[in-house]
Amino acid sequence: MKIMKHIFFLLIITLSVGTLGAQSKYEAGMSKGLEQLKAAKTTEDMQAVSALFTRIGDAEKDKWLPYYYAAYANYIVGWMDEKADKDKIGGQSILLIEKAEIIEPNNAELFCLRQMVAVQQMTVDPMTRWQTYGAEASKAIENAKKADPNNPRIYYLEGQTLKNTPEAFGGGNKVAKPKFEKAAQLFETYKAPSPLHPDWGKEDNAKSLAECQ
DSSP: OHHHHHHHHHHHHHHHHHHHHHHHHHHHHHHHHHHHHHHOOSHHHHHHHHHHHHHHHHHOTTOSHHHHHHHHHHHHHHHHOTTSOHHHHHHHHHHHHHHHHHHSOSOHHHHHHHHHHHHHHHTTSHHHHHHHHHHHHHHHHHHHHHHOTTOHHHHHHHHHHHHTSOGGGTOSHHHHHHHHHHHHHHHHHOOOSSTTSOOOOHHHHHHHHHHTO
């Protein structure tokens, strides 16, 4: 009986070590990807980051963050390269977001990313696309508020959209300022669930708010 208990105990320890090893490998890969994301200076660098996170996502079937960052890095490529095909990049980003949403539905960060992609695609031809992509961006923001109304990035993105919208169409610094102020207030108390979760926007929001003064 004692031998059976000993074998059972060793089995539990073995399984626990294996689980911890898998978590450490995932966290190490994600940390490496985040370091490369911060250090990326060219479109090629950013594409490599997106590819790295995609591989991590494909290997970790129950993790949404790798696909989030893969889409985020891909989205940044669309701004880094003026000649980039933003529709193609947008399509790639949405596919990655959809993979993340299968794992983590109703997630404010993913809704925020959808808004960012929609705005990026709208900039291709704002006058003809604002009704379609503008509506997509607004819907994504509203969904993000429902999912997590205390996420500061929601109001930062909302403020950015208003700031870059002509006053004749209901935008401008005056209407954007309250959004940036709310984001600033939430950034003061916001804490990311883990070091791997999105934690960007505070400095950019402060800069945008200052420009509205």
